Amino acid sequence: MLEAVDCSQLKESHFMSCFGDLEDTRDPVRVRYPVPEILFLVICSVVSGYESNRGIEDFGKLKLDWLRHYFPYKHGIPTHETIGNIIGLIDKHAFELAFLSWVELEFGMAASQLIHIDGKRIIGSVDKELQYKAPSQGGDHAEMIMNAYASDTNLVVAQVNVSDTWDEKRGAKQIIDQLHLKGKTITGDGNFCVKEILQRIRKKQGHYLMTLKGNQPILRHLAERYFGQVWIERSTCYTEDKGHGRIEKRTYQCIDVRSSKDEKLKEYEGLCKIVKVRRIRKVLRKNKSSDETHYYITSLDKKVEDLAGMIRSHWRIENNLHWVLDVEFLEDASRKRTGNQASNFSLIRKVVLNLINKNRGSKSLKAIRMACALSDEARHNILGFP
Secondary structure, three states: OOOOOOHHHHHOOHHHHHHOOOOOOOOHHHOOOOHHHHHHHHHHHHHOOOOOHHHHHHHHHHOHHHHOOOOOOOOOOOOHHHHHHHHHHOOHHHHHHHHHHHHHHHOOOOOOOEEEEEEEEEHHHOOHHHHOOOHHHOOOOOEEEEEEEEOOOOEEEEEEEOOOOOOHHHHHHHHHHHOOOOOOEEEEOHHHOOHHHHHHHHHOOOEEEEEEOOOOHHHHHHHHHHHHOOOOOOEEEEEEEEEOOEEEEEEEEEEEOOOOOOHHHHOOOOOOEEEEEEEEEEEOOOOEEEEEEEEEEEOOOOOHHHHHHHHHHOOHHHHHHHHHHHHOOOOOOOOOOOOOHHHHHHHHHHHHHHHHHHOOOOOOHHHHHHHHHHOHHHHHHHHOOO
16 A cells, blocks of 8 residues: 655655646635646546546545545545636646646656657537638637657657647747757658748757658759759668558658758758658558658758658657547547636646656556556556655
């Protein structure tokens, strides 16, 4: 059985130092359930597989004695409505900054060298019929979250809610400004391949590897022209993947453009190499094939084999984060909509995912969450609190 935690020890924890000072806008005289207590309750519930506010209330009542090893819960467990309201009242941007600090303290960023950025909508945060209507007709957008994911350490390192403007580029700039990027590489799709974002990355002594698409027509035309000139020196490598009824062959070609005298190339801060990727995919069951060509730009002076691996790894933000949030944590199915609930619960899921991935080993996410639901010791070990 777990012994009661020393209060002084708990105060020194990374959890309290980062999340303990979140502003509580309620009347202090009437506060019965402090924000840190509720946050701890919700994190413990989600790590144990309880996603809904009602499920969190049920978990709290069942595990109240265990929870009191960490916080007093003087007034017991609040109702599910109160739980949702309290989480919805937390300022989402302050919560995001607290999360950033917590990641740096709890896990450190030194080992993370490759950081992928991408946006994700929380579909269930607004009724679907409203999402198809214009704002003038009472329509509304689903919450839009920008995420930063470090694939080499399997950690979510930052979140920025950009629902007010739906501007993913603004979210990317905020993430870049917040992170320590020296020696790290940012990858992103064509939406982030803009001069201002590249300049921000280089200013912070980071590197970039970005997809080059039609939003940069002049640079895209130059890339096509370079690879169309067969006498220009290039390095090449090949990969082939088989699985899930598909065969995919990729050809990677890389050209060093640092010696180019083209003034347009110099407008892209630190541009070192342009990469061309040809993907030939065959779906065996349907006997269908596709042949696609994509271009990338990077400030990295690396071999084509290394760049090929980094290009493929960008999809991990979709497979290891966005897919997991939707399938394992049922994020898109969530109907948490009051106040900042949708955004804040998305961040709580990432707190839980980071904690699980830190101590995951070879076990599946589902197996670990089931163990946390059944075993107080397993839950305590995954949470990593004092």
